[in-house]
Amino acid sequence: xxxxxxxxxxxxxxxxxxxxxxxxxxxxxxxxxxxxxxxxxxxxxxxxxxxxxxxxxxxxxxxxxxxxxxxxxxxxxxxxxxxxxxxxxxxxxxxxxxxxxxxxxxxxxxxxxxxxxxxxxxxxxxxxxxxxxxxxxxxxxxxxxxxxxxxxxxxxxxxxxx
Numbered sequence: 001x002x003x004x005x006x007x008x009x010x011x012x013x014x015x016x017x018x019x020x021x022x023x024x025x026x027x028x029x030x031x032x033x034x035x036x037x038x039x040x041x042x043x044x045x046x047x048x049x050x051x052x053x054x055x056x057x058x059x060x061x062x063x064x065x066x067x068x069x070x071x072x073x074x075x076x077x078x079x080x081x082x083x084x085x086x087x088x089x090x091x092x093x094x095x096x097x098x099x100x101x102x103x104x105x106x107x108x109x110x111x112x113x114x115x116x117x118x119x120x121x122x123x124x125x126x127x128x129x130x131x132x133x134x135x136x137x138x139x140x141x142x143x144x145x146x147x148x149x150x151x152x153x154x155x156x157x158x159x160x161x162x
Contacts, residue, residue: 001029001040008033049095050102058102061095063088066112073127079120087115121147 001011008031015028025042049061070084094111095103109131117124128143 003031003034003036004038005036006031006034047101049092049098051095051105051108052102053105061092061103061108063092066091066108069127069130070112070116070123073116073130074120074123077120077123079123083119087112090115117147 002009003011010032011029012032013027014030014037017026018024019026019041023043027040027042028037029040030037050058051061052058067084067088070087074084091108091112094108095101113124113128113131116127125144125147129140132139132143
């Protein structure tokens with residue numbers, strides 16, 4: 001660390017402690033040449049994770065926005081909030097795990113729709129109707145037909161059931 005007083009490049013750390021907000025580390029340093037002390041702060045580099053919209057615009061990933069969309073789709077449906085949180089966590093991890101720190105909204109939307117489809121078909125259709133932006137009723141009907149054609153996993157018989 002360059003000394004702000006004499007410009008010497010070597011120092012020793014005299015004291016380190018976490019800030020009151022726990023978002024940085026405060027370090028007291030002493031220059032090895034002029035023996036003057038100075039303070040530095042160490043913080044996490046918070047580069048936002050981005051999503052790329054259909055029109056090419058970039059926007060900061062907003063987990064609350066994703067959750068709000070899911071809550072709207074699942075309104076008056078028997079989908080527990082814990083499942084929605086799980087979907088949001090998966091979507092966030094998907095964006096974070098990207099080497100470029102960004103994902104296309106189409107990729108994120110596909111992941112969300114696939115997860116929602118497992119939990120509630122009606123909520124899936126509601127979400128898809130907004131997300132897929134159907135041009136007309138025929139496109140919407142085509143998606144519904146695909147949903148109906150998809151084979152449901154067979155329910156396992158309960159132990160002791162006859």
